[in-house]
Amino acid sequence: MTHAVIRKPVAHSDTLSLATGWDAARARLKGLPDGGLNIAHEAVDRHVAAGHGSQAALIWLGREGERQVLSYAELAADAARFANVLRAHGIDAGERLYLLSGRVPALYVATLGAMKAGVVVSPLFAAFGPEPVRARMEIGGASVLVTTEANYRRKVAEWRAQMPALRLVLIIGDAAPDGCVALGPAMAAAAPRFDTVRTMPEDMALLHFTSGTTGLPKGVVHVHEAVVAHAETGRLALDLRPGDIYWCTADPGWVTGMSYGVISPLCNRVTMVVDEADFDLERWYSILEREKVQVWYTAPTAIRMMMRAGNEATKGHDFSALRFLASVGEPLNAECVIWGQSVFGLPFHDNWWQSETGGIMIANTADMDIKPGAMGKTLPGVEAGIVTREDGTVKEAAAGQIGELALRPGWPSMMRAYLGQPERYAKCFVGGWYLTGDLAMRDSDGYFWFVGRADDLIKSSGHLIGPFEVESALIEHPAVAEAAVIGIPDETAGEVVKAFVTLKAGFTAGEALERELRGHARKRLGPAVSPREIVFRDSLPRTRSGKIMRRLLRARELGLPEGDLSTLEGDGR
Amino acid sequence: MTPTDLRAAFITDLTAVAPDLDAATIGDDDHMQTDLGLDSMDFLNLVSALHKRFGLPIPETDYPRLATPAKAVTYLAEMLAAGNRA
Structure with missing residues (x-):
């Protein structure tokens, strides 16, 4: 079903009239002497130097109703204290610091302070269990962890002794378990000034993790130069203007929450709203109203939950401060775009990017017509195409044809490596294109439409989940012989994870075991x-070489064509 | 149904959604997300299980009233007493 195009407003953002292109964007940043570039400097310190220190940088809303405001000057001073804490503990530039905490001010301070010190920041999602946490810290070679006491005890303490490279564990708050350092007193004792380490544009700044279809998660390396794209794409795709009140609902444990929940908004000198709590309908509507949010960046899962609650729930709220709504994480249904229009008087602007691109590449921007359901057009400086793989190289597809979404390498926030996995990195580039792994179509107007993943990765609530990591955890259970994991469509989350397992001899399939396995996972x-x-099977479909055919399981589950079965061993049912 | 029955039914549905939880250690004032670690999809699955079990419509605006087992029991008792069946 196609929906009517939503025409752009007559008067649109004046910020869009600035010169475009990466060189112009770079020139709008400050930089450090002798060609240095540091994300924290661009995000915070340069605004303080320019006389904006008293502007609110962060409005933190605690779960229990607390409200705390940090100005740019206070954020700069706290980041400097944090950088001094790292230095006092002998942490050097280039070492890796991991974050494992909910959304509290210390998380933002630590991010910026570490970058000031030239230390690489790797955010983890606080809802990860101990295994994903450990795997990611091992791959990245963690020296420092910033976390809470509860997360430390539940997810780290047990295996800490087996990771001697982890030299410093900073616990948010005033007390810390043995072998850890309490961050509160350490910050209080640290000086509020720190000369930002003169990082160079190609120095590593961020390490994000993304799932693979096989093997361990990949550590996506981003450098300080990425700030050029963070700043510019926030302005172009999210319409961020200095002084705006902006709310990004994503957690900094995921790439959106870091690029657009910390770096981009601060670079654009907006005031960020940070809510510690998770989605809650009435709470969210109250925050939009009370904090007079102007720009709101959220996700399809949340939008669908709001839609389900109906327009009635929005009655009595004043959303008149809102100016621009955007969404990312998975394709936004046309119905959601239009619903935004009916309730907020504004449509949601969908956009597209991924951990590897570091920033928004394709978007419905303020100065263009929106095609509901499309992810938009390429931003200035970004060249995208739809390609099909052929004999080891790729060929561009015609308008209207489905193929793999590909980008011409060279934008500032492009990943620079998968840490320690050069072969996997090299495989992403074919015929002068970076291949995204997403299937899409481009229409004759240049709008891109998401179709699905080209691989077995699962997109659930905007998060990319690698089946291998889930299968590995299931196989660790004594009852499980083999496991295969696929995504099945879900009207709220886009996809949810479903597992198929076969059991070892002596175990009986049944509700009790199904529950035990889900609990274990x-x-x-x-x-x-x-x-x-989780469902039980006598066998799983495999290729003759022994590889589980997740694609076939999914096709059978969804009643889709089974495709080429020439490599199938037996019938695998 | 007595509050004890309601609580038992609620805990059964809760631990079916989140089988990592030990029914014996769930406190009446434990918060679904903060203390028990449910994510928003878990919560929706729990609501749907309760809906099925009790035949009650549970609108999104009432979700905060299911934030802890104690709150949920009060809420369910109130709704059932009002004969508010789907």
Whole structure:
């Protein structure tokens, strides 16, 4: 079903009239002497130097109703204290610091302070279980962890002794378990000034993790130069203007929450609203109203939950401060775009990017017509195409044809490596294109439409889940012989994780065991990544070389064509 | 149904959604997300199980009233007493 195009407003953002292109964007940043570039400097310190220190940088809303405001000057001073804490503990530039905490001010301070010190920041999702946490810290070679006491005890303490490279564990608050340092007193004792380490544009700044279809998660390396794209794409795709009140609902444990929940908004000198709590309908509507949010960046899962609650729930709220709504994480249904229009008087602007691109590449921007259901057009400086793989290279597809979404390498926030996995990195580039792994179509007007994943990765509530990591956790259970994990469509989350398992001899399939296995997976992986449903099978479809055919399981589950079965061993049912 | 029955039914549905939880250690004032670690999809699954069990419509605006087992029992008792069946 196609929906009517939503025409752009007559008067649109004046910020869009600035010169475009990466060189112009770079020139709008400050930089450090002798060609240096540092994300924290661009995000905070340069605004303080320019006389904006008293502007609110962060409005933190605590779960229990607390409200705390940090100005740019206070954020700069706290980031400097944090950088001094790292230095006092002998942490050097280039070492890796991991974050494992809910959305509290210390998380933002630590991010910026570490970058000031030239230390690489790797955010983890606080709802991860111990296994994803440990795997990511091992791959990245963690030296420092910033976390809470509860997260430390539940997810780290047990295996800490086996990771000697982890030299410093900072616990948010005033007390810390043995072998850890309490961050509160350490910050109080640290000086509020720190000369930002003169990082160079190609120095590593961020390490994000993304799931693979096989093997361990991949550490996506981003450098300080990425700030050029963070700043520019926030302005172009989210319409961020200095002084705006802006709310990004994503958690900084995921790439959206870091690029657009910390770096981009601060670079654009907006005031960020940070809510510690998770989605809650009435709470969210109250925050929009009370904090007079002007720009709101959220996700399809949340929008669908709001839609289900109906327009009645929005009655009595004043949303007149809102100016621009955007969404990311998975394709936004046309119905959601239009619903935004009916309730907020504004449509949601969908956009597209991924961990590897570091920033928004394709978007419905303020100065263009929106095609509901499309992810938009390429931003200035971004060249995208739809390609099909052929004999080891790729060929561009015609308008209207489905193929793999590909980008011409070279934008500032492009990943620079998968840490320690050069072969996997090299495989992403074919015929002068970066291949995204997403299937899409481009229409004759240049709008891109998401179709699905080209691989077995699962997109649930905007998070990319690798089946291998989930299967590995299931196989650790003594009853499980083999496991295969797929995504099945879900009207709220886009997809949810479903697992198929075969059992070892002596174990009996049944409700009790199904529950035990889900419990086992949740303890290891956390709820976001775990299967919502597990079914038992006598065998799983495999290729003759022994590889489980997830594609076939999914096709059978959804009643889709089974495709090429020439490599199938037996019938695998 | 007595509050004890309601609580038992609620805990049964809760631990079916989140089988990592030990029914014996769930406190009446434990918060679904903060203390028991449910995510928003878990919560929706729990609501749907309660809806099925009790035949009650549970609108999104009432979700905060299911934030802890104690709150949920009060809420369910109130709704059932009002004969508010789907």
